[in-house]
Amino acid sequence: xxxxxxxxxxxxxxxxxxxxxxxxxxxxxxxxxxxxxxxxxxxxxxxxxxxxxxxxxxxxxxxxxxxxxxxxxxxxxxxxxxxxxxxxxxxxxxxxxxxxxxxxxxxxxxxxxxxxxxxxxxxxxxxxxxxxxxxxxxxxxxxxxxxxxxxxxxxxxxxxxxxxxxxxxxxxxxxxxxxxxxxxxxxxxxxxxxxxxxxxxxxxxxxxxxxxxxxxxxxxxxxxxxxxxxxxxxxxxxxxxxxxxxxxxxxxxxxxxxxxxxxxxxxxxxxxxxxxxxxxxx
Amino acid sequence: xxxxxxxxxxxxxxxxxxxxxxxxxxxxxxxxxxxxxxxxxxxxxxxxxxxxxxxxxxxxxxxxxxxxxxxxxxxxxxxxxxxxxxxxxxxxxxxxxxxxxxxxxxxxxxxxxxxxxxxxxxxxxxxxxxxxxxxxxxxxxxxxxxxxxxxxxxxxxxxxxxxxxxxxxxxxxxxxxxxxxxxxxxxxxxxxxxxxxxxxxxxxxxxxxxxxxxxxxxxxxxxxxxxxxxxxxxxxxxxxxxxxxxxxxxxxxxxxxxxxxxxxxxxxxxxxxxxxxxxxxxxxx
Numbered sequence: 154x155x156x157x158x159x160x161x162x163x164x165x166x167x168x169x170x171x172x173x174x175x176x177x178x179x180x181x182x183x184x185x186x187x188x189x190x191x192x193x194x195x196x197x198x199x200x201x202x203x204x205x206x207x208x209x210x211x212x213x214x215x216x217x218x219x220x221x222x223x224x225x226x227x228x229x230x231x232x233x234x235x236x237x238x239x240x241x242x243x244x245x246x247x248x249x250x251x252x253x254x255x256x257x258x259x260x261x262x263x264x265x266x267x268x269x270x271x272x273x274x275x276x277x278x279x280x281x282x283x284x285x286x287x288x289x290x291x292x293x294x295x296x297x298x299x300x301x302x303x304x305x306x307x308x309x310x311x312x313x314x315x316x317x318x319x320x321x322x323x324x325x326x327x328x329x330x331x332x333x334x335x336x337x338x339x340x341x342x343x344x345x346x347x348x349x350x351x352x353x354x355x356x357x358x359x360x361x362x363x364x365x366x367x368x369x370x371x372x373x374x375x376x377x378x379x380x381x382x383x384x385x386x387x388x389x390x391x392x393x394x395x396x397x398x399x400x401x402x403x404x405x406x407x408x409x410x411x412x413x414x415x416x417x418x419x420x421x422x423x424x425x426x427x428x429x430x431x432x433x434x435x
Numbered sequence: 436x437x438x439x440x441x442x443x444x445x446x447x448x449x450x451x452x453x454x455x456x457x458x459x460x461x462x463x464x465x466x467x468x469x470x471x472x473x474x475x476x477x478x479x480x481x482x483x484x485x486x487x488x489x490x491x492x493x494x495x496x497x498x499x500x501x502x503x504x505x506x507x508x509x510x511x512x513x514x515x516x517x518x519x520x521x522x523x524x525x526x527x528x529x530x531x532x533x534x535x536x537x538x539x540x541x542x543x544x545x546x547x548x549x550x551x552x553x554x555x556x557x558x559x560x561x562x563x564x565x566x567x568x569x570x571x572x573x574x575x576x577x578x579x580x581x582x583x584x585x586x587x588x589x590x591x592x593x594x595x596x597x598x599x600x601x602x603x604x605x606x607x608x609x610x611x612x613x614x615x616x617x618x619x620x621x622x623x624x625x626x627x628x629x630x631x632x633x634x635x636x637x638x639x640x641x642x643x644x645x646x647x648x649x650x651x652x653x654x655x656x657x658x659x660x661x662x663x664x665x666x667x668x669x670x671x672x673x674x675x676x677x678x679x680x681x682x683x684x685x686x687x688x689x690x691x692x693x694x695x696x697x698x699x700x701x702x703x704x705x706x707x708x709x710x711x712x713x714x715x716x717x718x719x720x
Contacts, residue, residue, distance in 0.1 A: 193681065221682035302572035307657070308492050309682030325490050330572040331668060332657035334678050338559075345564045348571055 187405050190218045191225015191238030192311060193335075194260065194354065195394050198425040199238055202257075202418050206409055213405065222311045226252065229397045235406045237397035240311040251400055256393035257413040258427040261355035262315055263370040263378035263390070265340065267347040268362075272296040274372030277389070281320050283350065286328030291348065304342050304351030305329035311392075312336075316352055319390045344368050352390075356380055356426025384428040394427060467695050474689035483693060489659040491679070491687040498694055500661045504669035505701060507576060507662065508651060509644035512583035517637050519584075520591025524633075527592075528599040529621055540596070547589035555650035558582040563654055570666040574656030577665040582650050587640035594639065598632025599625055630716045638709035645702055648673040672698045 189199055196219045203215035220228075222239040226247055229237030243254045264280070266272055275283070275294060282288040284303060292298045305327055306313040317324060333339045336353040343349045344367050355378050358370050370378040374389055382388035396410050412418065419429040478496050486497035527539055558578055567573030602625050610620040626633075648671075656668020657678060670678075672694045680691055 219681065223682065223684050227684070300571050302567075307678040307682070308490065309679050309684075309687065311682075323493065325488060325493055325495070329658055330656065331574045332659075332670065332678070334652070338653065341559055342563075342574070345560055346567050346571070346573060348567075 185213050185405055187213065187215045187236065187409055188218070188234045189215065189225075189236045189238055189396075190220055190228045190234040191397070192222040192240040192394070193219040194240040194311060195238040195257075198258065198394070198422060198427060199413075201421045201425065202413050203409075205418065205421070206412055209412075210408070215409065221309060222314075223309065226397055229399055232399065235398070236402075236409065239395045239397050241314055241392055242395070243397065252397055253399075253401065254393075254395035254397050255402070255410055255414070256395050256430060257410070258394045258422045258429055259383055259391055260394055260427050261378065261380070261383035261388050261391040262312055262319075262352050263355040263358055263388075264350060264352050264373060265343050265358050265368045265370055266350050267343060268367035268369050269347050270296065270369065272371055274375060276374055277320065280373070281322060284320065284322060284327050284329075299348045302330045302346050302349040303328065304331045304333055304339055304349055306339070306352070307332055307334055310334075312352065312354070315390060315392050340366060340368055354426065355383060355388075356428075360426050380426070380428050384431070464699060467692055467699060471689055471692035471696050474686065474693050477686065478690065483690075483697075489675075491683070491690050496690050496693075497659075498672075498697060500659050501670050501672050501675050501694065502697060502701075503661060504576075504655070505645060505671040505673070505698070508579040508583060508655065508669060508671055509641060511576070511580035512587055512644045513637060513641055515580065515584035516588040516591055516640060520588050520636070520640075521595045521633060523588075523592040524595035524599050525621055525626075527596055529617060529625075540593075543589045543592050546585075547593065551586060551647060552649045552653075554582050554586050555653035558650060558654035566666070572656060572668065574654055574668050575666045576655070576662050576669045578654040578656075579651045579669065579671075580665075582654050583644050583647060586647060586650060587644050590640040590643060591633075591636045594636025595629070595633045598629040598636065601632065602628045631713050634709060634713045634716060638706065638713075641705050641709070642702055645698065645705065646673060648677050652677055672701075 187203075189196075189203075196217055200215075200217045203217060207213055207215055218234075222241050225234070225237030225239045226243070227237075228234035230247070230250055230252060237252075239254060240260065243252055248254075264275060270291070272291065272295065279288070279294045283294065283301060284305070286303075288294055289301055290298065291301055306316070308324060313324065316322075331342055331349070333342055333351070336357045339351045339353045340358060340361050343351045355370065358368060358378075359380060362368050362370070372378060376382055376388050378388060378390075383391045396413065398406055398410070402410050414430060416429075422429045474496075483496050483498045486495045488495045489497050489501065523539075523543070527536060531539060558581070562581060563573040563578050565573075566575060566578055606624050606628060607620065610624045615623065651671050652674040655671065655674060657670040657674055658668040659670045659675075660667070662669045675694050676691050676698075679687065683691055
């Protein structure tokens, strides 16, 4: 009887032991380990690339954890991760700290409205008016007579940061009707509300629209929102998906980054609804 | 005492488990307090109530609209679910045909077993567009109240059912002997005798309502603003943590733990009040 309780106690103790912190690739064991942390936008792509990378390099394990671009950058800086994932550019402070961002793919952020909304597009100025609450009716921006539902992203998301960067707004300026978390929630919100406008990853929106979700991407400053315009660089709200390292990458990290940028993973990039890098690597 | 040794082992095992279940609560409180300490020290407790807005990335930390959101959504849900749940229990115990009883009970049990994300998804794709037609944007305090009411209804209904069931049979026989009508028995004898149990059910439902995250996150709109009506969006403390935690930097993260601490305080207050009310009711009953 006592032995049973002892066993239960041991089990409980074992469960309480916290996981090993990201230990980096410097371990002396035979198994080499690469730790990536950061953007939840990049993580699914990175884990697909990692599977293929592991298959080609026996004995290598790639560990991927999400937590947002901010975490990816700070982990790369602090050495907690070998590679950080950031779905935005580095700001000057971060670059000055010796971090290097290396793009592996591109993503665009597009404005979506309900399929029944006939509006073709907005200019940057109109977008600013809509998101600051100066415009509250679709009629004021050339649409039908209906009250606007402005869908915004929660604080801290890289999508929000890119949107703020493009519009020149501060997050305190935005007057939203609904605040959402991830792209899927944004698409469902707009699909269920004929008068809503939101912004989500273009690849995801294109894919969902092609499956029959009643949403439509509209143009920004006259440029159609599509993976094609993101790819040729004409669409204004686009971002690079970056791998971030401290200093210059070396060893296993360099191999992984080079592999992620190679044409061998373009099918994976497209499967995650992103745009592969061009032949020049930009 | 044929086996004093075994009894002693059992006693100490029970003590160990009792202590550890209390210790878990204390550890949670200690952890959340520890994590929120940097924000409380740096920002100061006052600014969580006096800042102009909640924009942690820009250094504004006003939590009041979210405290109000949590309290309003939960109170609204209880106001709807409590009468419905108690009436369902009364129907089940005193009015339902015996053949219907077990089906009814199983159906309510099923309602309790549906995962909250399913309620949230249903709310987002069916309820929110309906409310949107009445008054845009649809994601609102009202949507949160309706979805939460549906979620806590089974807790209240099942616990009230159990409370009514446990009213001693001789009370019912005495009421019958006095010639009381069925409703007279229910309202004059059974409900007063079962008040303590019903209150416990409502308290458990309240705890679930305050702590619910996924469903309210999907239907409430999550705008941090004091709601002026049922059709305005609200953000609850739980939704705030779920929305922002994964993306929060260090100061922001600590501020989110402060909202967790506030949540703990609300639950503790609620539990205290309901225990006091229950004691008073039992003492008077």
